[in-house]
Amino acid sequence: MKIDSRDMLNSILESLSRIDYIHADDIPNIDLYMDQVTTFMDTQLSSTRRYDQDKILTKTMINNYAKNNLLPPPVKKKYTKEHVLILIFIYYFKNILSIKDIECLLHPLTEKYFHKEDDFDLTSIYEEVCSMEKSDVEPLMEEMKEIYARAMDSFSDAPDEDRAYLQFFSLICSLSFDVYVKKMIIEKLIDSMPELK
Incomplete structure (x- = not known):
């Protein structure tokens, strides 16, 4: 790949x-x-x-x-x-x-x-x-560059034929974790909205 x-x-x-x-x-x-x-x-x-x-x-x-x-x-x-x-x-x-x-x-x-x-x-x-x-788009672009750089630096010791896939997988995992955490925060905020009690 x-x-x-x-x-x-x-x-x-x-x-x-x-x-x-x-x-x-x-x-x-x-x-x-x-x-x-x-x-x-x-x-x-x-x-x-x-x-x-x-x-x-x-x-x-x-x-x-x-x-x-x-x-x-x-x-x-x-x-x-x-x-x-x-x-x-x-x-x-x-x-x-x-x-x-x-x-x-x-x-x-x-x-x-x-x-x-x-x-x-x-x-x-x-x-x-x-x-x-x-x-928020510009700061998001900068954050994306950082996440991307970390992912591309990962798995340096992996076999050459697997490294690109594992780095790509690492990028998706990082972004997915970010979405997961933000979704949890959103749900907690909705649960705590005073007008909803």
């Missing part, structure tokens, strides 16, 4: 540099039918697909989110901009959190800020969170 470590690191960093989010201004200000919502999400989040056949959002998913109290029900079968914002949060959370945790996390938002006609609404919350996340 031959892995060009320089190309792999550059590829990873390139992917990180392209991370972006759906801007609230890009979401239509008119209410959308379900098909329009799924089409919008597919178009806007297509770069996050791992495989071409992966579904970003289906009608069944949206119906299940509404049934499980993650998403307020549509009004006359139409979804507002705020519904789309909540669906974006769900899309990102569902890869690491349980449905119950997502419900606990989003419930205070939907209770207090959904359809709130004020300067401080769901759109402003979404924009604030996204701007914070965007500023």
Whole structure:
């Protein structure tokens, strides 16, 4: 197994540099039918697909989110901009959190800020969170370089034919452990949210 470590690191960093989010201004200000919502999400989040056949959002998913109290029900079968914002949060959370945790996390938002006609609404919350996340990309790239360097320095005494695979395995283990620890922290934070008690 031959892995060009320089190309792999550059590829990873390139992917990180392209991370972006759906801007609230890009979401239509008119209410959308379900098909329009799924089409919008597919178009806007297509770069996050791992495989071409992966579904970003289906009608069944949206119906299940509404049934499980993650998403307020549509009004006359139409979804507002705020519904789309909540669906974006769900899309990102569902890869690491349980449905119950997502419900606990989003419930205070939907209770207090959904359809709130004020300067401080769901759109402003979404924009604030996204701007914070965007500023985290550069430090994340630096951290990735460090993790990558440690992994490439590992297994120096391994047989030549196995070293590249073991270094690659070491990199995946380091990143997986990081995700595992952060997931545990997120779950503890959700469990300790005062509004949920």
